[in-house]
Amino acid sequence: MQSDLRKVLLEAFHQANGGFVSGQNLAEIMGCSRTAVWKHIEELRKDGYEIEAIRKKGYRINKSPGKLSGNSILLGLETKMMGKHISYHESLPSTQKIAHKLADSGAEEGTLVIADEQTEGKGRLLRTWHSAKTGIWMSLVLRPKIPMHQAPQLTLLAAVAIVQAIEDTTSLLPAIKWPNDILINGKKVTGILTEMQAEADRIHSVIIGIGINVNQGLEDFPDEIKETATSLSIEEGQPISRTSIIQSFLKHFEILYNLFLKEGFKPIKLLWESYAVSLGKEIKASTLTGVLYGKAIGITEDGVLLLKDDEGEIHNIYSADIEIS
């Protein structure tokens, strides 16, 4: 089935809000015969949708598939741009690589690459991120028309959107560790890595790569990260819908992104600070060239971390791994 027609079909069901849509109606919307509509419905059934058909009433979707797919994300997605184009894969080495390729070939802003499983997830400096089938592994393509030095602020913005999505779908209280790690009860559930392609003064694309531990059990984590990592379902004590989190993230991201483009980093900074766990605490900042100890006293208007050492000297931290003591 052509994915465009499928999108139209799913959108029609979404508009009906769980109600029936007649075959005639669908045929008109999709611009095809009622027999063709029936074929499309069959395709959706094969994908795991439970669709009820009643004579004279039409079709309705009783249940969307539990497994992750582009369609299940599109159904009920409340955005204008973010996630409107989805490239779904059962297994990928890395969603970032595919997103780069799509961005190079002109993919629209808001294009989302998503994989059920990542075999070579990228962490900072290529450290691999454990990417089981029970997590969310996705990359979002952006084309912001902003000065290049503002682009790093998008990573803080993404963290706020994820925190809001977790709050929407669970009863958990997520916190952000500078710049954009998300912690629950002190353990990491989300990693964000952003890559930018730009020339001179023009940004081609910013690709935000996000990994969220959702339904992993304790046994899914390798021993070396058991103490420092967790999943949403471990913390919540029940399974969480990956589709709901993705939809909620895209919704919040779109709102924050539009706000950022219009009003700059200021409103985002206030939200970020309200979730920040590292501020006011003694921290250790490790960089490639050395280690700094001190108190995290805040972030600048640009999102740069301010660390005050024992001598009272204030350091601007642009990149470091932060540990809270």
Add this chain to the structure above:
Amino acid sequence: MKVQEIRELIKLVDQSTLDEFEYEMNGTKIKMKKNSLQPEGITVQQVIPKEALRQEEVQAAPIPQPAAAEKPAEEKKTETAENLHKITSPMVGTFYQSPSPETDAYVKAGSKVSKNSVVCIVEAMKLFNEIEAEVDGEIVEILVKDGQLVEYGQPLFLVKPE
């Protein structure tokens, strides 16, 4: 007097409001004059007496004859200022010469690059900015160290364009 010092003098005079400059020390005499019709034109004359040639300082400089003094200084100057392309950092952040500490650097001195070659990464707040060469050519010099914090506009590489 070394070529380096002459070059420095030219630069200073060039940027100043002086029209003429004369300098004499240990038998070495330099005279510079700006042509008011062509502001960028500078003439250099270096007169080296025979006895001065014996001095180590002068022998170290690659100036066999006084007459040749004008040329190398001028050429060197234009090469750094105009012929070499500077790749600068578009933002404040950490300079990484390789994708990870375990892998090789993207480029080293002598590497051939094309416009779209990635030469390094500048990272801030976990945003990784792949910096491209922007010209076809050869890397002449890497001006910063791995892991160093770089400023906005700071030169990172010198490239000899092809």
